[in-house]
Amino acid sequence: MKFQTVNGFKDILPDEALCWQQLEQTARSIFRRFGLREIRLPLLEPTGLFARSIGEGTDIVDKEMYTFADKGLTLRPEATASIARAYVEHGLHVQQPVQRLFTIGPMFRHERPQKGRLRQFHQIDAEIIGTAEPAADAELMAMAQLLLDELGLKVSLEINSIGCPQCRPGFRTQLVQYLQERSGSLCEDCQRRSGSNPLRVLDCKNRGCKETVQNAPSILDSLCGDCAAHFAAVRRGLDDLGVRYSLNRFMVRGLDYYVRTTFEFTTTELGAQSAVGGGGRYDFLIEELGGPKNTPGLGFGLGMERLVLLLEQRGEDKTAVPRADIFVAPLGGQAAEFVLPLVHAVRRLGCAVAMEHGSRSLKAQMKQADRVKARFTLIIGEQELERREAVLRNMDSQEQSTFSLQGTAAELAEKLVALILG
RNA sequence: GUGAGCGUAGCUCAGCUGGUGGUAGCACCGGGUUGUGGCCUCGGCGGUCGUGGGUUCAAGUCCCAUCGCUCACCCCA
Numbered sequence: 001m002k003f004q005t006v007n008g009f010k011d012i013l014p015d016e017a018l019c020w021q022q023l024e025q026t027a028r029s030i031f032r033r034f035g036l037r038e039i040r041l042p043l044l045e046p047t048g049l050f051a052r053s054i055g056e057g058t059d060i061v062d063k064e065m066y067t068f069a070d071k072g073l074t075l076r077p078e079a080t081a082s083i084a085r086a087y088v089e090h091g092l093h094v095q096q097p098v099q100r101l102f103t104i105g106p107m108f109r110h111e112r113p114q115k116g117r118l119r120q121f122h123q124i125d126a127e128i129i130g131t132a133e134p135a136a137d138a139e140l141m142a143m144a145q146l147l148l149d150e151l152g153l154k155v156s157l158e159i160n161s162i163g164c165p166q167c168r169p170g171f172r173t174q175l176v177q178y179l180q181e182r183s184g185s186l187c188e189d190c191q192r193r194s195g196s197n198p199l200r201v202l203d204c205k206n207r208g209c210k211e212t213v214q215n216a217p218s219i220l221d222s223l224c225g226d227c228a229a230h231f232a233a234v235r236r237g238l239d240d241l242g243v244r245y246s247l248n249r250f251m252v253r254g255l256d257y258y259v260r261t262t263f264e265f266t267t268t269e270l271g272a273q274s275a276v277g278g279g280g281r282y283d284f285l286i287e288e289l290g291g292p293k294n295t296p297g298l299g300f301g302l303g304m305e306r307l308v309l310l311l312e313q314r315g316e317d318k319t320a321v322p323r324a325d326i327f328v329a330p331l332g333g334q335a336a337e338f339v340l341p342l343v344h345a346v347r348r349l350g351c352a353v354a355m356e357h358g359s360r361s362l363k364a365q366m367k368q369a370d371r372v373k374a375r376f377t378l379i380i381g382e383q384e385l386e387r388r389e390a391v392l393r394n395m396d397s398q399e400q401s402t403f404s405l406q407g408t409a410a411e412l413a414e415k416l417v418a419l420i421l422g
Numbered sequence: 423g424u425g426a427g428c429g430u431a432g433c434u435c436a437g438c439u440g441g442u443g444g445u446a447g448c449a450c451c452g453g454g455u456u457g458u459g460g461c462c463u464c465g466g467c468g469g470u471c472g473u474g475g476g477u478u479c480a481a482g483u484c485c486c487a488u489c490g491c492u493c494a495c496c497c498c499a
Contacts, residue, residue, distance in 0.1 A: 007491080059497050063423080078499085107499080112423085114493055123499060189496080205496085254498060264499095275499060303499030331457065364451085366459040374459090381457060395459070 008111075008119025018321075019308055023151065024104060027124045027302075030147045034139070036100040036126055041082045043106065047074040053081040053285055055256025057197065064109040066119075075108035078255070079125040080282065080299055087129055088291035097295075098130035104304075116273035116306045124307075127299030132283060134230050137261045137298060138237025144277060144300055145243050148265065153310050155276055158248040159238075159263040161231040162199070163223050164283070168259075171222035172198060178216050185212045202250040218249045227260055234261055257282040261298065269313060270306055277302035324354040325420050327369035327395075331381035332359055339380055345413035351420060369395065376420055378403065392419065 005011060012020060031038075047067050054061050054077070066075040076082055083101055086092070092099050103125050110119055126143065128136050141157065148155055163171060179186065179194040179201055186194065187206040194201060202213050223231060238245055245263075253262045262280035270276070279300025286295035328343050330336040336359050346353050354372045356365060362379065369377045379391040388405040403419070405412065 004490085064497085109498080111497070112495090113491095114495095117498075121499060200497095203497095272494065273498075277499065301499060306499060327459095329458090361452090362457045363455080363459080366457095368459085370459040377459080379458075383457085391458085393458075398459090400458085 008113040010118060010120070016308070019311055020304065023304060023307055023311065024124075026150050027102070027104065027147060030143060030150065031102045031126065034100070034143050036102045039083060039086060039101045039103050041076075041079070041086060041103055041105070043075055043108075044073050045076055045082055045085065047072050049081050049085055049289070050074055050077060053084065053255075053257050053289060054078070058254055058256060060109065060254060064111055066108045066110055077109045078107055079103055079105070079123055079301060080127060080255075080257070080285070083125070083127050083299070084129070084282075084285050084289050084291070084297070087295075088286060088289050093130060093292050093295060096130075098128065100128050102126045114273075115271040116303070116309055118305060122304035123301040124304060125299065125301045127297060129286065129297035129299075130295055132230075132296040134233035134261075135237050137230075137234040137281065138241055138243070140279070140298055140300065141238060141245075141263055142241040142243045144265065144279075144302065147302070148276075151307065151311065152314065153267075153276075153307065155265045155267045155310075157243065157245040157263060157265055158251055159234070159245050159261065160248050160251040161220060161223060161227060161234075161260050162252065162258060162262055162280075163219055163227050164259045167222055167224035167227055168219075171217065171219050174217045174222065175199070175201075179212075182212050185209075199252045203252045213250065220247075220249050230260055253278060253280055257285040257288070259283050263300070265302070267306075267310065270309060273306060275303070276306045276310065321373055322352070323373040323375060324369075325351040325374070326353055326376040326378060326416070327365070327372060327374035328353060328355040328378045329362060329365040329369065329380070330355075330359060331362060331379070335359070335380045335382065335385055338385060341409035342412055342416075345409045346416055349413055349417045351417055378416070380405070392416075 028038075047065070050065060051061050056062070060077050065077055067073070083103065087099060104122070106120050106122050108120050111117060113119060124147075126140065128140055141159070145157060162168065175198045176194060179190075179198055183191050183194060185208050186201065187204065187209055190201045190204050190206065190209050193204075199219075201209060202216065204210065204213070220231075235245075248264075251262060251264060253264075258280040260281040260283065262278070264278040265276050266274045267276055268274065277300055279298065281296065281298040283296035286297060287293050326346065328339050330339040336357075339355065343353050343355055354369070354374060356368055360368075362381075366377065374395055377393045377395055379393065384390045384405070390403045390405055391400055392403040393400045403416065407415075
């Protein structure tokens with residue numbers, strides 16, 4: 001019986017893992033500079049957390065969650081809800097009302113897998129909780145943009161404001177009326193959505209719907225005073241920080257907790273998938289989850305698989321294999337035994353030492369040394385053991401010198417490391 | 423949930439209108455170098471042709487079913 005990964009789940013093999021590490025390192029570096037602290041969260045949460053925050057009636061909650069129905073538990077489909085839960089549960093606002101947090105890890109959604117879309121996927125997630133200042137919106141987007149810049153990726157930023165509970169209902173009625181007058185030119189889904197979730201129609205990819213929606217009332221014209229002022233300030237902030245963006249009044253995000261600012265980073269190079277990341281404001285989520293009143297927040301998630309696809313597509317530094325500092329090649333059983341304490345001592349001093357167990361021919365071992373891109377190879381055969389002198393070969397210059405084996409393993413290691421690093 | 427395409431070596435793939443599975447490339451192992459890598463060269467290892475039925479003298483090839491994967495719709499990261 002052969003086992004294999006289940007559909008929509010993928011192994012990240014060592015060759016690819018390097019790219020992931022690089023991605024994570026860059027993200028952590030950015031977050032450090034912006035004062036975000038890491039928070040690590042469980043993958044399993046009470047189902048109600050997601051139903052309440054993401055919202056009943058969203059695709060995620062209705063049909064995409066991995067839920068253990070008998071236990072009332074669900075594998076998280078996104079990170080913001082869990083972060084909000086942790087913020088409330090541990091009263092993080094008491095010590096520091098404004099929390100700047102990030103987390104990196106897997107999410108789970110039961111959708112049909114395709115390019116750039118898996119059932120277990122990974123996100124880099126950043127949140128700023130506790131401020132309503134538009135400057136925070138601009139800062140957050142600028143941070144994400146900088147991260148993408150440093151990864152060397154070219155993506156576009158689209159932003160929108162979807163208003164708040166004050167102004168959205170009015171817009172909704174306007175929109176519903178507009179859509180119902182033209183329901184004939186809408187696709188079946190959108191005819192249904194006109195009633196249940198009219199904002200989604202704005203985002204429909206169907207050509208007929210797109211055309212119909214082109215002249216629909218714009219949410220941006222219906223924003224209340226506060227929302228309009230906020231959005232204007234966000235845009236000024238982006239301009240001041242030199243972040244380029246385009247306005248997309250049709251962008252609607254698939255989670256109910258968003259208010260005011262929403263944004264997406266998009267690319268055209270991922271097949272059917274365009275979003276590499278997205279986020280927005282959720283000024284009522286914390287309170288909704290039983291936290292302190294008036295605790296606004298905002299955040300974004302970046303899809304790591306999609307970023308990795310873009311990084312790989314760019315096709316650079318595929319050869320970035322970590323080099324071994326030295327490969328130790330013993331010949332014969334005695335040498336192999338002799339070498340073990342030395343190898344360990346060198347590793348203790350911080351050098352990457354490669355060697356094989358079980359002695360193979362020198363040629364085979366040299367090949368292996370080459371494969372791990374060793375800078376040096378230390379050759380110790382029967383003759384060397386007797387003479388207490390090993391051969392140290394510089395793999396790049398091909399120069400060889402003798403290396404005295406007099407002394408303890410620790411002493412030899414010191415000498416060896418000095419030679420390698422010198 | 424819907425639709426389309428594809429399953430041949432560890433990976434990438436040839437294999438025509440059915441007639442013995444490819445000296446194929448990459449990778450791996452070994453020889454050429456009695457103890458010296460990359461390049462070259464020679465050799466070697468490696469397959470229930472996804473699985474199960476059917477048609478046929480004969481099926482990797484045709485038909486049916488099934489499993490798996492991929493892409494797309496939908497939605498999103």
